[in-house]
Amino acid sequence: MALGSGGDFLLTTVDSVARWAQASSVWPLTMGLACCAIEMMTATAPEYDMARFGSEVFRASPRQADLMIVSGRVSKKMGPIVKRLYDQMADPKWVISMGACASSGGVFDNYAIVQGVDTIVPVDVYVPGCPPTPDGLLYAVNLIQQQIKQGGRGGILARA
Amino acid sequence: MPSSQAPPAGATALDPTAVRPDINDARIVRVTPAEIRATLEVLRSDGFSMLLDIGGADYPGREPARFDVVYHLLKLPARIASVAEVGTPERVRVLCGVREDDAVVPTVSDLWPSADWAEREIFDLYGISFSGHPDMRRIQMPDDWEGYPLRKDYPLRGPANERTPRPSFALKSNVAAGTPASGRTAAALQKQIAQARGRNEFHGAADPAATAQSGKTPGGAMTAGAATPEQLAERPHDLNLQKDDTK
Numbered sequence: 001m002a003l004g005s006g007g008d009f010l011l012t013t014v015d016s017v018a019r020w021a022q023a024s025s026v027w028p029l030t031m032g033l034a035c036c037a038i039e040m041m042t043a044t045a046p047e048y049d050m051a052r053f054g055s056e057v058f059r060a061s062p063r064q065a066d067l068m069i070v071s072g073r074v075s076k077k078m079g080p081i082v083k084r085l086y087d088q089m090a091d092p093k094w095v096i097s098m099g100a101c102a103s104s105g106g107v108f109d110n111y112a113i114v115q116g117v118d119t120i121v122p123v124d125v126y127v128p129g130c131p132p133t134p135d136g137l138l139y140a141v142n143l144i145q146q147q148i149k150q151g152g153r154g155g156i157l158a159r160a
Numbered sequence: 161m162p163s164s165q166a167p168p169a170g171a172t173a174l175d176p177t178a179v180r181p182d183i184n185d186a187r188i189v190r191v192t193p194a195e196i197r198a199t200l201e202v203l204r205s206d207g208f209s210m211l212l213d214i215g216g217a218d219y220p221g222r223e224p225a226r227f228d229v230v231y232h233l234l235k236l237p238a239r240i241a242s243v244a245e246v247g248t249p250e251r252v253r254v255l256c257g258v259r260e261d262d263a264v265v266p267t268v269s270d271l272w273p274s275a276d277w278a279e280r281e282i283f284d285l286y287g288i289s290f291s292g293h294p295d296m297r298r299i300q301m302p303d304d305w306e307g308y309p310l311r312k313d314y315p316l317r318g319p320a321n322e323r324t325p326r327p328s329f330a331l332k333s334n335v336a337a338g339t340p341a342s343g344r345t346a347a348a349l350q351k352q353i354a355q356a357r358g359r360n361e362f363h364g365a366a367d368p369a370a371t372a373q374s375g376k377t378p379g380g381a382m383t384a385g386a387a388t389p390e391q392l393a394e395r396p397h398d399l400n401l402q403k404d405d406t407k
Contacts, residue, residue, distance in 0.1 A: 111318030
């Protein structure tokens with residue numbers, strides 16, 4: 001970015017503006033699966049206030065969401081639904097696997113629970129904890145924003 | 161008219177032990193599947209208007225009836241004038257032994273509508289079906305599930321997934337490509353990263369010639385300069401992913 005000498009115009013690129021806008025308005029999908037969802041709700045409440053990072057608008061439609069927060073254990077019956085919701089989200093899209101159960105099955109190493117949501121949808125950021133604190137989720141959203149600002153295109157770009 | 165909620169003088173009836181009896185006070189009746197229907201009809205006409213729950217139990221090896229279906233009934237007074245009059249509602253527990261080779265029990269969902277889903281749950285988890293039920297199908301497990309998970313001989317991780325090692329965390333590129341998360345080696349991963357860099361899909365790489373050649377990946381072209389180790393070090397989560405994958 002470059003500021004004009006008189007301060008009355010600004011030079012930048014469309015890319016950087018688009019990425020700035022994207023990173024500043026990551027809208028999560030309204031999808032609470034288990035007890036992690038309680039912490040996810042707390043992250044949007046005034047004490048933690050995810051609105052500071054532009055992520056307070058939880059959308060009830062996957063068509064309007066950029067970010068899927070898998071907040072809890074995913075049962076094998078719920079797995080296809082999670083996958084379908086992910087597919088319905090418009091590109092670019094990002095996924096946070098919140099908590100031990102979403103990341104690895106957690107303590108539910110049994111017949112009914114998907115052992116890690118990364119077997120269903122591609123995950124960008126894993127948040128450890130059982131459940132993670134709202135700070136942890138906020139940090140994960142910050143990491144997503146870093147990825148976006150660095151040009152990461154969720155769901156498509158190889159990241160290594 | 162005085163409120164029926166007003167505590168009586170002396171308030172003795174509000175003593176919890178007086179209002180709520182010990183569950184062990186319940187009468188227990190044991191019947192066979194042939195008798196269960198008649199027994200429950202009699203009990204219902206006798207004033208047991210509430211079916212609290214239907215449970216199942218598995219006693220592997222017990223002969224002749226391996227399973228128990230347990231009906232919990234509560235007798236509620238028709239008209240209650242006061243809390244004191246409720247007193248100690250009478251309870252009945254009806255146990256119905258079910259053979260494994262003939263695991264069918266007549267439904268009572270027409271007597272108590274609350275039996276509908278409870279019977280479906282027992283069918284789902286124990287494999288005991290209820291004849292005459294209007295909608296006898298699974299309720300909790302997926303419709304195409306095989307086996308009955310609450311039977312004692314059902315393996316905890318499911319028949320298809322006996323104890324297997326946990327796969328390491330998958331990179332999104334691997335999941336997107338359909339590569340199974342388990343069994344990947346560090347060498348294979350490095351190869352994949354090199355391929356991604358070659359296609360200029362890697363977010364840090366922005367060789368203009370490569371971009372023109374591949375003709376796609378605007379994401380790669382956004383960032384100037386390839387990702388050096390120093391730049392990677394500034395992105396600790398990227399490094400963590402790498403470390404995880406080399407396990």
